Amino acid sequence: MTKDELKDYIDTHYQDKMKFLDTGRFDLMYEVTKENLLEVSKALRDDENLKFDFLCNLGGADTREHFEVIYSIASVTKRLRLDFKVVFPYDQAEIESVQEIWPAANWYERETWELFGIQIKNHGNLKLFLLPDDWDQGYPMRKDWDAPDFIRMPEL
């Protein structure tokens, strides 16, 4: 399936749930609403013609206007690539976990929670791991985060 065929396929089968965005410079980029996230992810993985079984990357982004979580998925058997994102305002920074669809999401979501302060629902393993255990300086990947002049070393 070429990129154009994939776009046609998604536009016909998922037209009401996935909105095409023209910001993707190389691969296709779609937008999915927060409510549809789990349903769409599951459908993309289980679709016989797509089989998006491989989660390449999952990461948050702060665009200074809103938060985004970007999912980059691929199919190992069908050799396809697709990106989609979920956009939500700062005051509703909460999203469902996609762990049961792609177990690889576990650490990626944990990192998104830790660095952006985006709550992950039904995650079950939200513990700090990149930052020190006693970190209380906020969420460093947010754009409004100011680096403190002095960071205390953890007590030994």
Place this chain on the structure above:
Amino acid sequence: MGKLRTEEFIVNMGPHHPSTHGVCRLMLTMDGERVVNVEPYIGYLHRAIEKICENRTYPQCIPLMDRFEYVTAMSCDYAFSLAVEKLAQIEVPERAEYLRVIMLELNRIASHLLFYATTAMDIGAVTPFLYGFRERELIIDLFEMTCGQRLTYNYIRIGGVSRDILPEFVPKCREALNIIKGKLSDYQGLLNENPIWKARTKGIGVMSQELAVAYGVSGPNLRATGIKFDLRKDDPYSIYDHFDFDIPIGQNGDVFDRYLLRLREIEQAIKIIEQALDGIPEGEYKTKIPFRFKPPAGEVYSRIENSRGEMGLYILSDGSTKPVRVKARGSSYNHLQVLPEVAKDCLIADLVATFASFDIIMPEVDR
């Protein structure tokens, strides 16, 4: 004799354990010699590369990418350059592409030799350690000759490479490849039929295909399970379609397969470099990009086949000189994540073998 009372206990492995290749800490729940649960603790090498990138211009990000994964720094430079080239639709001269492929594959050999050296060392064979480092030195010398650096190269830039190769590079490179080619049978002869090595690696740390795909395992670790998936063939980038090479695969997905597969990949990498050396065209080695380089607004996720697996970069641009968001995906992140599943119920000595055979490198995990 009365019933023995057994109790689970916790062992802290690392962060400075020599076999964790960097600073990874594993909390092991043990039942005697048997590992009941593994919990990795990471973050000891966290340098906030992604955050620093947000305050640097695009060309300034490339030296940071060197530090993202310093064992294959060339491919990190390349992954970033490729992502930006996709974002700004930059055409790269063909000579530059050839030079890039030569450097990437040389770096793949160097990385696999390092794997051979350290994995054998972790499992208890000391001679391979000396052999692996000895031949790796030849490649590092080639890099030093080309860009002046031995570990963090900053050689592959947006739109090409930083400088042309010297005239004596090609004969020196051929010489080094011939030496390595001659040594490959030595490497295998040292370990393949060694009964201790076989006992320590065959059937140990077996990963199933379903588990590998579900956890996003890529590269040699994925191919060792028998899935023929290599981004150089399956999502082609650069000029890999010009060359004739095979993708070796394993069968069982155990430590032995992962080890042997990497040695076989060295053969294929040599094959690619030899073809590329024959075909280097004349011409420019880079395209000029403006001093204040501004890619158009947009976003891209691009991925390449690193020596460890899929190295991906997500870049979000708003049309200014600095990226809004850079997210680097290192394959070791996923390989460390799947370790507790693979190492469940194995002996503690086999945990070390499994960890080593995954070829996990910590800077890539912590970033």
